[in-house]
Amino acid sequence: MKEVVGAHHEFHDKKFVSEWADRFIPTPERVKLFDLILSELKSRISSSSCVVELGIGPGYLANHILARMPEIEYYGVDFSSPMLDIAKQRLKSYFSRVTYVQADLVKDRWWEDISLPIDAVISTWSLHDLGSQENIEVVYRSCAGALKDGGVLLNGDFIKPSGARHEYEPGRFEIEKHVEILRRTGFNAPECLALFEEELESPTAAKNYACLKGVWYK
Ligand SMILES: C[S@@+](CC[C@H](N)C(=O)[O-])C[C@H]1O[C@@H](n2cnc3c(N)ncnc32)[C@H](O)[C@@H]1O
Numbered sequence: 001m002k003e004v005v006g007a008h009h010e011f012h013d014k015k016f017v018s019e020w021a022d023r024f025i026p027t028p029e030r031v032k033l034f035d036l037i038l039s040e041l042k043s044r045i046s047s048s049s050c051v052v053e054l055g056i057g058p059g060y061l062a063n064h065i066l067a068r069m070p071e072i073e074y075y076g077v078d079f080s081s082p083m084l085d086i087a088k089q090r091l092k093s094y095f096s097r098v099t100y101v102q103a104d105l106v107k108d109r110w111w112e113d114i115s116l117p118i119d120a121v122i123s124t125w126s127l128h129d130l131g132s133q134e135n136i137e138v139v140y141r142s143c144a145g146a147l148k149d150g151g152v153l154l155n156g157d158f159i160k161p162s163g164a165r166h167e168y169e170p171g172r173f174e175i176e177k178h179v180e181i182l183r184r185t186g187f188n189a190p191e192c193l194a195l196f197e198e199e200l201e202s203p204t205a206a207k208n209y210a211c212l213k214g215v216w217y218k
Contacts, residue, residue, distance in 0.1 A: 005160075006169025007205040009129060017082035021058035024206070029197050030124075033156045034064040036194055036211050037122050044152050044215075047071045049119035052146070054105055054139065055126025059087030065122070066094045073097055075114050079104045106135045110142070117148035124156040125209065128171035133181065136171065140185040140214070147216040153187065155212045158205075161198055178212045187214025 010016040026034065041051065048071040056062055056076030066074055074097055078084050084100050091098050103110035105127075121143045127136050143153050159175050160168040175192045182190030192210050199207040 004167045004169055005203045005205060005208075006172060011080040011083060011129075014082040017058075017080060017086065021083075021086050024058075024060075024125075026060050026064075030060075031064070033124060033194075033196055033209065033211060034061055037061065037124070037154050037156060038065055038068055040152065040154055040193070040213065041065065041069065041120055041122070044150075045072075045119040049073070050075070050115070051120045051122060052077065052114060052118050054110075054121060054123040054143075055129070056087050056100075057083050057126065059090040061122065061124050062087065062091055062094075062098070066091065066097065073099075075099050075101055075118075077101045077103055077105065077110045079108075105139050105142075106130055111146040114146065116146055117151065118146055119148060119151050121147060121151070121153045122156075123154070125158065127155055128158045128169070130171055132170050133173055133177060136178075137181045137185060140181055140187070144186045144216050149216070149218045151216045153182070153212075153214045153216070154193075156196075157209060157212070159195075159208055159210045161195070161200055161203075161208045163200055164203070165200065166203055172208075175210050175212070178210075182212065182214040185214075186216065188217050190214040 050073045052075040056078045101113045158172045160172050179190045195210045197207045
């Protein structure tokens with residue numbers, strides 16, 4: 001059988017989640033993605049803005065951002081209670097600035113528990129897990145509805161690199177398609193800011209991720 005680049009997850013299982021969090025402590029390459037998101041936030045939003053992270057997971061990106069933007073208000077959305085428990089533990093020193101929202105990004109109206117409009121939506125390594133381009137479009141569209149005029153969406157997620165010879169799971173698709181979906185959902189001048197750990201010959205589930213950006217204007 002042809003091997004598909006992707007991963008099987010059990011995000012509602014406590015043991016699986018704890019092992020996932022230990023296995024994916026950020027590498028220097030991933031920290032570069034966090035730094036890129038941070039620098040975009042710093043250049044686009046004010047110091048006391050509201051930032052929403054979709055698929056907060058164990059809270060690695062949140063920790064990076066909250067430590068370096070000491071006045072922002074932060075929302076972490078995730079459907080996994082074991083992930084939210086780990087994030088709460090990691091981010092406990094920021095408790096007054098962080099609100100956790102347990103919701104399914106596709107099936108639930110996650111934005112209803114957040115005071116709108118928001119300044120920025122960020123995410124890493126999460127939206128591909130929604131399993132299809134259609135579901136990612138649903139989420140990009142709901143982000144557009146939740147952002148304020150001039151708000152920014154930064155999605156650092158797994159993609160299928162151009163020239164790929166392998167088959168990829170459906171949530172991992174070409175940068176050009178992300179850009180097209182961002183444009184279709186109303187984002188202005190969507191673009192890819194960077195591609196990380198590009199690997200065509202021997203891709204693993206933890207390689208080939210890009211930082212997609214879209215700015216929302218009414
Ligand atoms: C691969 S982990 C990445 C976690 C974190 N963003 C990081 O970079 O370390 C994907 C995260 O997305 C969450 N997730 C996956 N599908 C989801 C959905 N439909 N609704 C909400 N959260 C979801 C999982 O529970 C998990 O925390």
